[in-house]
Amino acid sequence: MSTDQDTAQQDARREDRLWRRWVFAAIGSFVLASLLLGTVVLPLRANPQLDPWSAICTALGISSTSAPRGSFKRGAVASDVIWNATTRLAISKGDPVRGYAIVKDNCSACHGDKGISTDPQQFPNLAGQPEAAIFKQLKDFKSGSRASDIMGPVAQALTDQQIEDVSAYFSAQTPFAETGTSVSPGAFELVHLGNPSIALPPCVACHNSVGGGPEGAPTLTGQSAWYLEDQLKKFASGERHNDKFARMRVIAKDLTAEQMHELAQHYGGTSPP
Amino acid sequence: MVAAAAVGIMIAVFVATSFAMAIHPPSHVETINPATLSVGGEFVEKNLGTQVNPDGSVTVRVIATQFQFVPRCIAVPGGRPVTFRVTSPDVIHGFIISGTNANTMVVPGYVAQVRTVFNSPGDHIMPCHEYCGLGHSEMWALVKVFDSAHWKPDAEGRVSCEIPR
């Protein structure tokens, strides 16, 4: 009968209303109580030195308090290069064709027309290096963060756009194929496993084509062994100091001379005397 | 009923201790530009490490980066509050100072701040405990706690140490 159905429906609706009210009341009051505790009561208790408004804002994360300011010790910074979106996009817009025009007159005498060094005992290979790596070193030569009697003036003569183009050119070249022939187990372990006992990460953690390591880490495979060993020594002594946060300096200091030699051979192929 | 009571007790304890002991998780919401950390501001290389401030408080500034903590050896005094301020220029890291409740995530773009007191002298390892890339396993620092006899800040209030080799 319709009236029975109506009553049943009314009952059902009343029941639904009751459920709604009680559920929202219960949950609402719990949530409100928690928010009150979390926004007002506990922050006030935890920060007695602040006025109530600041304590509440701190709890919400709106204003940061007690950020020590004052004079900071400065000194020279390792490198002026900033890795942000602007830099990355600028590097990616480098033009290899324009880059070659610069390379053939300014770079190829030492680094070769195709980025393979004309004298690996003095000059590094640049072919196939990541663009960001070449970019960073040229910028550091230009600013003096990395000191070099030869490269300093060369880099200073280049504009930022030209640096980006040169980086794009060398990066696109085929890397030096002949890699290390020595299979010193010590070097192999350092390269792939690092040394956990002295908190030394494996070389491949940063110097790798996959893995998400730091921006600007150069490729070591196929690099001149002389150059590699020389740079490791310079990092260890601090003579080279354009590595951000001194990471390579710390790592190089942890390597013995023999390990540096073995690593250079492992990566570079031809071995220095 | 019993279940509700059990949950009620649990929550009550949590609230009471949060109130009485003012326990709260590290939640210092302070933003910072990760790209410019090395070139200017509070976290340049020369400014990292332990600093005794003019008012006697101790601040330790650390950079967590792929794959080192900078500095790797952190000197702290025993028995006094020490405030760690840590940030990252690259990816997410995190650390726990073993044997203590100093534990925080380090998120690029934010300064993490943790305040703790070291009760007794000795060494604590401080591993990176958040996956940060292939070198995560080897990312450790050492925290050396000095008693007051051996605590010797230099003229600028800085204290450093070396990891023994």
Place this chain on the structure above:
Amino acid sequence: MRYRAEKLVVAHMVVAFLSLGIAAVLGAWQMTVRSGLNPPFASPETYFASVTAHGTIMAYVMPTLFAMGFGYFAAVTSLARPLPSMRLAWAGFWLAAIGIVVAVAPIASGKASVLYTFYPPLIGHFFYYLGVLLIVVGSWAWVALMIWAMAQWKRENPGEPVPLVMFATVANAYLWLWTTLGVGVEVIFQLIPSSLGWTQTIDVGLARTLFAWTLHPIVYFWLLPAYIALYTIAPRVAGGRLYSDMMARISFVLLILFSLPVGMHHLFMDPEHGTTFKFLQAMLTGIVVLPTLLTVFTISASMEIAGRLRGGKGLFGWIAALPWDRPMVLASGLSFFLLGFGGFGGVVNMAYGMNAMVHNTSWVTAHFHLIFGGSVVIMYYAIAYEIWPVLLGRQHFDSRLLRAQLWLWAVGVVITTFPWHILGLLGQPRRVATFDYTNPAIADWQPWTIVSTIGGFMMLAAALLFLWNLASLHFAPKVQNLQMNYAVAVYPPRRLPNALNGFGLWNAVTAFMMLVAFGYPIAQFYLMDVHPALTHRVDIGN
């Protein structure tokens, strides 16, 4: 089984369990690496690729496919009708299957070692995120079908109580829908554009918060099928009745409501959130213990009924009288035992004062392996053993082998995870491939890690034995007309309020709670002066 859904369910289960087997092999290998035992192929590249694969399979592939398959089974058998659309169901399955293949390829080549928690600004290969997205979209087909099936049934049976197993399955479906919103937004709007090189920076705080939205309720999505079995299958197998149908429904509702707005407890130690919302979500996390305690009570009461019906006397005599030789009963007992410990660990994590001692140490890994592996997956095994005969139309299992497998798994979980808890308290960090155990500061970690590894191999053996058990039924004799029966309540409901027969009210409450719990925490990233971080592409290097 009628309604021709056998192939569909078997397809889901086979994919779920085969992938579990693969992930178990990877897990055991990973433990060997961490123990300093120098297994072959060990290096950071392989280790972290393995961790990514193990996590992706165990978190995204296996439980999702299992829940889908079990859900289809429950819908068809409890509602006694075919699914609203077999085409949609198969489309969902194939989408998920393709997604699995697409996601695994870059992981295997080391181009997606970002772990299943993704870790922006580390960005993996595009195919990895695409694959995971396809799996999720495929599962949404299942969600739609569950909701649709229940709606169809209610239309044709007005005023009737929806069978509990279907009500709970649809609860899980809604839970999953809400759950996937967080990671869905993160993947579609942040990670995929980064992986394609369309954006160079990523807001890490926002990404972590969106992921945290998903990270807690997803474990309840995994848990609910186990609870469904505890409520609707175990009492019947034990020979008893479900103590209270209404409490069961209330528990499932509470599980949805309080598993969603609590994800921030994974961000307690993060600097991008203030204490207010960490506190609120910690309080809400406390409440989510309630439905589990209710479940423990209701199921224990149901089992007590079964025990006493079988002649058990005295305060605890009913426990011994239970038919422990039945795998479902054995699994339920083992699951409860392990739930006690796993739940305790969870409560420790929720109290952020204690959380500070254990965050990101092995304690966390131990906790979720114990609760997921120990309490949940053991019920997945038991469910499979229950429904496999119905699906295949064959009987019988050698029940000794089934019980042996369940015991081996449970003991393996204990031996794996209990030392891990200790290691966490000793400060061992997570996700570390190699330790220098010659360092006196950590030398005492190695023995525990080795014990844990032994447990890991027991778990691997149990997983392989499970696969063997299922496969062996293919050679058993065929039987006609095997039915699936569900537990009957002591007082079967005749009429239920809409609130316990549908989800309109609960979705509204959930929306309110998510707004309160996550509204400001997410909005703050648009109000603050944030500095997004540069992406680190794992697939192309830098």
